[in-house]
Every structure is written in structure tokens, then in C-alpha cells.
Amino acid sequence: MIHFHRPRPFVLLLLCAACNAPAPHTGVADAALPDAASAGIRRAEAVGRIVEESLVRGRAWDKLAALCAVAPHRLSGSAGAALAVEWAVGAMLADGLENVHSEPCTVPRWERGAVEVLEFVEPRELAGERLPILALGGSVATPAGGTTAEVVVVESFEDLRALGDAATGRIVLFARPMADGEPNPFDAYRGAVDQRSRGAIEAARAGAVAAIVRSMTTLRDDEPHTGAMRYADGVPRVPAAAVSTNGADRIASLIADGARVVLRLRLDCRTRDAVTSFNVIGELVGTELPDEVLVIGAHLDAWDVGEGAHDDGAGCAQAIEALRILEALGLRPRRTLRAVLFMNEENGLAGGRAYRAAHAAEMANHVMALESDRGAYSPRGFTTDAGPAGLAVLRELAAALAPIGADRVMEGSGGADISPMAQDGVPLVGLYPDPQRYFDLHHSRADTLAMVNRRELHLGAAALAALLYLVADSEEPLPRNASE
Numbered sequence: 001m002i003h004f005h006r007p008r009p010f011v012l013l014l015l016c017a018a019c020n021a022p023a024p025h026t027g028v029a030d031a032a033l034p035d036a037a038s039a040g041i042r043r044a045e046a047v048g049r050i051v052e053e054s055l056v057r058g059r060a061w062d063k064l065a066a067l068c069a070v071a072p073h074r075l076s077g078s079a080g081a082a083l084a085v086e087w088a089v090g091a092m093l094a095d096g097l098e099n100v101h102s103e104p105c106t107v108p109r110w111e112r113g114a115v116e117v118l119e120f121v122e123p124r125e126l127a128g129e130r131l132p133i134l135a136l137g138g139s140v141a142t143p144a145g146g147t148t149a150e151v152v153v154v155e156s157f158e159d160l161r162a163l164g165d166a167a168t169g170r171i172v173l174f175a176r177p178m179a180d181g182e183p184n185p186f187d188a189y190r191g192a193v194d195q196r197s198r199g200a201i202e203a204a205r206a207g208a209v210a211a212i213v214r215s216m217t218t219l220r221d222d223e224p225h226t227g228a229m230r231y232a233d234g235v236p237r238v239p240a241a242a243v244s245t246n247g248a249d250r251i252a253s254l255i256a257d258g259a260r261v262v263l264r265l266r267l268d269c270r271t272r273d274a275v276t277s278f279n280v281i282g283e284l285v286g287t288e289l290p291d292e293v294l295v296i297g298a299h300l301d302a303w304d305v306g307e308g309a310h311d312d313g314a315g316c317a318q319a320i321e322a323l324r325i326l327e328a329l330g331l332r333p334r335r336t337l338r339a340v341l342f343m344n345e346e347n348g349l350a351g352g353r354a355y356r357a358a359h360a361a362e363m364a365n366h367v368m369a370l371e372s373d374r375g376a377y378s379p380r381g382f383t384t385d386a387g388p389a390g391l392a393v394l395r396e397l398a399a400a401l402a403p404i405g406a407d408r409v410m411e412g413s414g415g416a417d418i419s420p421m422a423q424d425g426v427p428l429v430g431l432y433p434d435p436q437r438y439f440d441l442h443h444s445r446a447d448t449l450a451m452v453n454r455r456e457l458h459l460g461a462a463a464l465a466a467l468l469y470l471v472a473d474s475e476e477p478l479p480r481n482a483s484e
């Protein structure tokens with residue numbers, strides 16, 4: 001089946017872009033237009049229709065609302081994750097996607113437990129007062145009576161090493177904030193998150209008995225933000241938790257004022273045996289080059305607090321919706337579009353690795369992998385690891401997204417779930433929404449549907465659908481990167 005779309009005159013196109021209404025066919029031939037201009041007009045017309053479909057008849061919000069209701073807590077290996085897999089299969093079938101199926105992956109199974117307490121023992125006048133915490137994903141429990149020790153505050157692993165034995169037997173508070181001065185909070189996150197991911201290892205190496213990390217957010221508030229942490233072979237496993245930014249700042253200021261601060265940490269989290277879970281996949285098979293595949297990905301798992309609405313329920317809803325939009329408009333492209341909802345991005349990346357392994361034979365036919373995993377905010381463009389030739393093509397195509405302000409294509413990463421495919425030279429692209437508010441709620445109880453704006457979510461779905469369509473329907477495949 002080949003869909004043919006007649007280009008329309010430029011004046012009508014501008015009117016159409018301005019009012020976002022479907023343009024009437026006029027029958028005016030455009031044969032006199034230069035090829036490049038004609039291609040630009042066709043792209044702009046397609047993008048206009050995609051945006052209108054998403055804003056007026058879009059269902060990304062309905063999908064996200066359903067996922068958040070059915071499986072608000074869906075950490076890998078949990079009952080919620082299994083419900084999310086069921087939801088994803090049903091949502092893809094309901095939207096008429098083809099070849100809908102799940103593919104297995106082996107995931108860790110960590111459980112938060114019921115006890116999460118960080119309380120003052122000293123100063124005496126604060127004894128018993130609690131600070132808001134969340135255990136970090138993967139942490140071991142404390143002994144039943146808790147781990148009680150004096151706190152040392154550091155802002156870096158270098159600070160910690162410089163303490164020598166002064167950290168022995170202590171609780172280490174890693175207190176370096178996400179830098180307020182970074183224009184992009186994702187850069188501030190990258191500059192601070194080592195404290196969360198490796199703090200327990202470094203604390204244990206220094207002889208400490210527990211690690212507390214200041215939450216990864218630029219807000220000053222009482223909401224703790226969880227996330228993944230690791231242990232290292234041969235290094236004792238000490239419990240690790242995130243404390244709210246206000247809580248961390250309070251401990252640090254007490255110590256800066258000369259107080260001896262003793263805290264008791266109690267956690268009863270645990271790691272059970274790994275279990276089988278699933279990636280969920282559905283397609284729109286290409287009209288002319290069905291063996292050439294473009295992946296649109298997001299991750300189905302989420303942390304076990306909040307609803308994972310921005311991270312990454314939004315991306316899951318948008319990935320399915322992008323295909324629905326194109327099919328609803330008769331814009332099925334020449335190449336195959338494959339929505340892949342990956343399991344286990346948050347604490348292992350098993351889904352991303354399993355997808356690459358299961359599809360190794362067709363990696364050479366993967367033209368592009370696109371991911372939405374930066375929240376449901378207004379799309380500003382894309383980031384990509386594509387080389388100069390691919391970058392130039394993406395910039396030319398994305399120019400058609402200027403009417404919604406999503407036409408920037410910047411060098412950067414694509415997304416965690418699709419990152420294993422970089423080894424095969426598949427160009428990776430990530431949706432780049434406005435980044436300023438994402439870390440207000442990332443991995444916290446505040447990441448709920450109520451914090452998602454419907455229009456922004458739908459503009460993101462439109463941006464994804466548009467870029468997918470333009471790349472998948474191009475005459476030439478997107479230039480590949482070198483294999484690693």
C-alpha cells in the first residue's frame with residue numbers, strides 16, 4: 001500500500017500552519033516549484049497535520065492516565081511492572097499496531113520494604129526528629145535496630161578520601177548540590193549523580209557504615225528523590241538512602257555550626273531473586289521497505305513512588321501514540337516503525353540489552369532509534385549522537401517542526417534504553433523537551449499525572465511522530481554511525 005500526498009501551494013500552507021486546520025485541496029499543480037522547496041512544503045504539510053491530530057484528537061493523555069491508574073508503581077520485577085506489561089500490550093492492540101508481542105528479559109527484583117527512617121540521636125534537643133528519606137534502589141537493609149553513627153559531610157569523593165580514617169564508623173552525607181548555575185539541569189544532574197550511584201561504594205571504602213545522599217533536585221524542599229545505586233565486589237555493602245534537600249542542608253548547617261550530629265538510619269529493603277519480565281513491541285509495517293526499521297522507545301518500568309508519569313509513562317504513551325497518529329492520518333511511511341517499551345531502564349537496563357541481543361541479526365537494518373525519556377514538557381527539539389552527515393539530515397528534516405518550536409537538533413545522547421544499539425552504528429536520537437522542571441519531581445512521589453500538562457504531552461507525541469515519519473519516509477536512509 002502506497003500513500004500519496006499531493007503537495008499544496010505555499011500560501012495555503014502558511015495559512016494552514018497558522019490556523020492548524022486541515023488545508024483544502026485546490027488542485028493547483030506545484031510542478032513549477034524547485035524540488036527542495038517542494039519537499040519542504042510536503043514536510044511542513046505533514047507536520048501540520050500531525051500536530052493538529054495530536055492536539056485535537058490525540059490520545060496520549062488517555063494512555064498515560066490509564067497506565068498511571070493501572071500500574072502507578074512498576075519497578076522491575078514487581079506486580080505493578082507485570083500489570084504495566086499487560087497494559088502496554090492492550091494499548092498497542094487497541095491502537096491497531098501490528099506484530100504486537102512481548103520479548104523476555106531477566107530483571108532484578110528489589111523491594112523497598114516498609115521501614116524508612118532517618119532520625120536524630122544528637123544533638124539531644126533534636127533526638128527522635130525525623131528527616132524525609134527514600135532508600136536508594138538496590139540498597140541493603142540496616143540491622144533491625146538501625147545503624148546509628150555520627151555524620152561526616154562531604155561534597156565529593158576527593159573530600160571523603162582526604163578525611164583518611166575520620167570517616168571510619170561514620171555515616172557519610174554526600175551533600176554536593178546539583179549546580180544552580182548550570183543552564184541545563186540535566187548537566188547539573190550529571191555533575192552530582194555520582195554521589196547517588198557510587199556513594200555507598202566510596203563510603204564503605206572509607207570505612208563508613210552508611211551513605212546518605214542529598215536528593216538530586218534543584219528544589220529546596222522536603223521531597224526525597226530515589227534512584228539507582230551500585231555496590232562493588234570486594235567492598236562491604238552499606239545501606240544507602242536519599243534525604244530531602246532541606247534535610248541535607250539542615251544536617252550540614254548543624255555540623256558547620258559546630259554541632260556533633262548523630263543519626264539513626266533504619267531500612268528494611270531487600271533484593272530477591274531475579275525474575276523474567278518483558279519488553280513490549282508493536283509496529284506499523286513499512287509500505288516499501290518493511291525490513292528497514294526505526295525504533296521509537298521509552299521505558300515501561302518506573303520507580304516505586306509517585307506514578308512515573310513523566311519518567312517514563314509519558315514516553316510510553318507518546319511512543320504508541322506516535323504510531324497511532326501516523327496511521328490515523330494515512331501517513332504510514334516507507335520503512336517500518338517499531339514502538340518498543342523497554343523494561344528495567346531504572347535499575348539495570350536489562351530490556352535495552354535484551355532487545356539488542358534478540359534483534360542482533362537486524363541491527364544493520366535499524367535506520368534510527370528515537371527515545372522519549374526526559375519528561376512530558378514542551379518539545380524543543382532533539383539530541384543525537386549522529387555523525388556530521390546524519391546530523392545535517394536530521395536538522396534539515398526537523399526544520400519542519402519550527403511551528404511548534406521543536407526544530408533544534410543538538411549533539412548529545414539518544415536515551416538509555418536505546419544506547420546498546422550505538423555499538424551497531426544505529427544513529428540514536430532523544431526527544432528534548434524543555435528541561436527546567438524535570439528534576440523537580442524526577443524519581444519522587446511528586447511524579448504524578450497531575451504534574452503533566454496535556455497539551456505539552458501531546459506536542460511531544462507530535463514531535464516524535466513527525467520526526468519518525470520524515471526519517472522513515474525519506475528516499476535515502478539516515479547515514480549510519482561507525483560501529484563500535
Ligand SMILES: [Zn+2]
Nearest residue numbers: 311312345373
Ligand atoms: Zn526515565
